[in-house]
Amino acid sequence: MVPLFVLIPFFSIIILNLFPKKLMQHLSFVWLGFLSLAQVYLVAARPVWFWDTKLELWNLLFSFRYSVDVITLVMLLCIGIVVFISLLASRAMISDVHQRVNFKNLLLVSLIGMNATVLVTDVFSLYVFIEITAVSSYIMIAMNKDRLGLEGAFKYLILSAIATVMMLVAISLLLLLTGNTSFEAVGAGLAGAGNSLFVRVSIGLFLCGLFIKSGLVPFHGWLPDAYSAAPAPASILLAGIVTKVSGVYVLMRLAISVFGLTPSVQALLMFIGAVSIIIGAVAALTQTDFKRMLAYSSISQIGYIILGVGCGTKLALIGAVFHLFNHAIFKSLLFVNAASVEKELGTTDMDKMGGLTQRMPVTGITSVIGLLSTAGIPPLSGFWSKFIIIIALWQAGNFGYAAFALLASIITLAYFLSMQRKVFFGKLRSGLENIKESSMGLIVSQAVLAIITLVVGLIFPLVISWR
Amino acid sequence: MNLAGAQTFWYFYIAIMLLFVMGAYYIIASFNLIRVLIGLELLIKAVTLLSILTGYLTHNEGLAQALVITLIVIEVVIMVVAGGIVVCIYRNNKSLDTRKLKELKG
Numbered sequence: 001m002v003p004l005f006v007l008i009p010f011f012s013i014i015i016l017n018l019f020p021k022k023l024m025q026h027l028s029f030v031w032l033g034f035l036s037l038a039q040v041y042l043v044a045a046r047p048v049w050f051w052d053t054k055l056e057l058w059n060l061l062f063s064f065r066y067s068v069d070v071i072t073l074v075m076l077l078c079i080g081i082v083v084f085i086s087l088l089a090s091r092a093m094i095s096d097v098h099q100r101v102n103f104k105n106l107l108l109v110s111l112i113g114m115n116a117t118v119l120v121t122d123v124f125s126l127y128v129f130i131e132i133t134a135v136s137s138y139i140m141i142a143m144n145k146d147r148l149g150l151e152g153a154f155k156y157l158i159l160s161a162i163a164t165v166m167m168l169v170a171i172s173l174l175l176l177l178t179g180n181t182s183f184e185a186v187g188a189g190l191a192g193a194g195n196s197l198f199v200r201v202s203i204g205l206f207l208c209g210l211f212i213k214s215g216l217v218p219f220h221g222w223l224p225d226a227y228s229a230a231p232a233p234a235s236i237l238l239a240g241i242v243t244k245v246s247g248v249y250v251l252m253r254l255a256i257s258v259f260g261l262t263p264s265v266q267a268l269l270m271f272i273g274a275v276s277i278i279i280g281a282v283a284a285l286t287q288t289d290f291k292r293m294l295a296y297s298s299i300s301q302i303g304y305i306i307l308g309v310g311c312g313t314k315l316a317l318i319g320a321v322f323h324l325f326n327h328a329i330f331k332s333l334l335f336v337n338a339a340s341v342e343k344e345l346g347t348t349d350m351d352k353m354g355g356l357t358q359r360m361p362v363t364g365i366t367s368v369i370g371l372l373s374t375a376g377i378p379p380l381s382g383f384w385s386k387f388i389i390i391i392a393l394w395q396a397g398n399f400g401y402a403a404f405a406l407l408a409s410i411i412t413l414a415y416f417l418s419m420q421r422k423v424f425f426g427k428l429r430s431g432l433e434n435i436k437e438s439s440m441g442l443i444v445s446q447a448v449l450a451i452i453t454l455v456v457g458l459i460f461p462l463v464i465s466w467r
Numbered sequence: 468m469n470l471a472g473a474q475t476f477w478y479f480y481i482a483i484m485l486l487f488v489m490g491a492y493y494i495i496a497s498f499n500l501i502r503v504l505i506g507l508e509l510l511i512k513a514v515t516l517l518s519i520l521t522g523y524l525t526h527n528e529g530l531a532q533a534l535v536i537t538l539i540v541i542e543v544v545i546m547v548v549a550g551g552i553v554v555c556i557y558r559n560n561k562s563l564d565t566r567k568l569k570e571l572k573g
Contacts, residue, residue: 124534131541138548142555150556151568157549158494161507168514168538176521181530 001053003064005076005115008035009108016108021101028104032087035111039080043073065182066119074321075118075249078328081452082240083111085332085445089339090233092441099143103233106143110136110237114245123171123258124181127164130213130246134160137242140234141226152222152229159222163212170206173198187258195262203259207251207268214247216306217276220299227295228348232339235291239298240332244324248302252309252320261312269310274404276303281411285418290338290348293419294331297374300412301327307405308389313396318464319388326373326381326456333370333449337363340438340446341423350422354429360437364424366450371416373453376409381456384464479520486513500553500563504546511542 012035016028042050051068058064090103113133120126138160142153175181177198178189193199208219215223223243227235251269259265280300287293305327308320340363341356342348357364373382386409393402437443456463486509493506515538522531553563560567 172517
């Protein structure tokens with residue numbers, strides 16, 4: 001019954017929009033909450049009746065080929081959690097009825113896109129579902145129709161359309177080379193084709209497209225703009241999961257099971273990862289806007305994941321997938337913190353804040369947990385994943401990159417501590433005496449994410465043996 | 468890779484290359500939002516032609532047809548969204564000049 005992950009959101013868009021808008025906003029809130037939590041339950045508990053039953057009726061109507069492995073399961077789990085958090089944030093942050101309804105429809109569309117992206121086994125279907133996810137996120141960024149949002153959305157749209165053109169050219173070339181588009185056929189064809197210029201051009205084009213999609217350093221221009229200009233619930237969704245699914249996950253899947261980790265691909269991935277780590281971290285140091293700083297930190301953390309994928313040993317891949325999970329959790333946590341500060345203060349400029357922990361205790365404390373986890377302080381979950389990646393790099397003989405990754409996490413700590421000092425710690429800035437803790441939905445989502453970060457860090461041995 | 472007859476399509480390659488160069492030139496050199504979109508459209512058209520040619524050369528016409536039709540549908544969706552964003556930008560700025568989109572600094 002695995003295709004239900006895609007089919008149920010699809011039919012619920014059609015059915016929910018039959019109701020009048022006033023009713024639909026509550027109904028879709030409940031239904032989307034149920035869908036995302038059900039997805040978390042189905043992945044975490046993995047009941048046999050769900051995963052092993054075949055849908056005979058649907059197979060008659062159309063065929064949906066899918067494959068499920070550990071990476072897919074982790075991604076489905078992250079999608080469920082982040083969609084739920086973004087839903088709670090949208091309840092708190094969006095007050096207009098029409099915008100609420102629009103946002104929930106877009107959330108359902110992007111749920112379809114993301115779930116299908118992680119399940120498909122075909123290069124062209126991958127492109128189709130990446131594009132569905134991307135279209136829904138363009139509209140989410142531009143949803144308020146303000147100048148910044150439109151500018152961010154247009155930049156994202158143009159760069160991501162160029163990325164898809166690159167990917168499509170690569171798909172056409174792979175089709176020319178192998179005569180098919182499924183993962184196995186393309187992988188087998190590439191393995192038989194050797195290392196000609198043609199193969200290298202098509203793999204290189206595909207990787208470049210994915211680098212743009214995941215916002216790695218030479219192609220990262222759109223990412224801070226899109227994240228900081230988007231409305232808060234959309235930026236939680238984008239930063240938490242959309243770029244990870246449509247960029248990093250696809251990169252990982254193709255690198256592992258289609259292109260194969262050849263030495264040249266490995267060298268390219270590790271180099272790009274290392275450059276992203278350092279440039280993202282240094283750029284984050286200089287930012288004065290809360291969300292832009294988080295966006296640059298996101299580039300830096302994606303660099304760690306790509307470094308792990310590029311290393312290519314089994315341990316490094318485990319570390320990369322684990323860091324992907326952790327990054328989805330703690331980056332959503334930090335973006336929810338930013339959202340609740342934005343909701344109460346009406347700004348994301350860090351120079352206008354100070355001492356907010358006195359007024360917003362939950363936001364302050366959970367943001368400390370998020371920052372310590374990002375910087376890799378034990379016993380939080382981010383420590384373990386970074387630790388595994390660095391150990392794997394060392395074992396594989398990449399001593400330079402290992403030392404580099406270790407040193408760069410000090411810069412991570414530096415920019416986060418400077419953020420904390422400006423925003424949450426210290427004396428309350430004058431003029432902010434009337435600030436209250438933000439609404440219930442945001443508090444609950446912050447608490448849930450912080451508890452996940454803490455618990456995953458503490459019961460790490462159980463988590464790492466989960467499969 | 469069996470590409471019998473690949474040589475006879477040299478004019479096809481030239482058309483695809485020309486479309487690519489024109490599209491890229493429009494995107495890079497133009498300061499008008501609509502022209503950027505037209506450039507994008509040219510790029511996607513070039514890719515569409517490339518997939519048709521690929522399907523013909525590898526005797527996968529059925530697969531290529533399915534791919535091209537899907538491609539056209541998705542392209543329309545992207546262009547509609549992009550057009551909507553451009554209209555909103557025009558309403559806000561009263562101008563289609565990309566040089567006025569400078570509030571966010573990469």
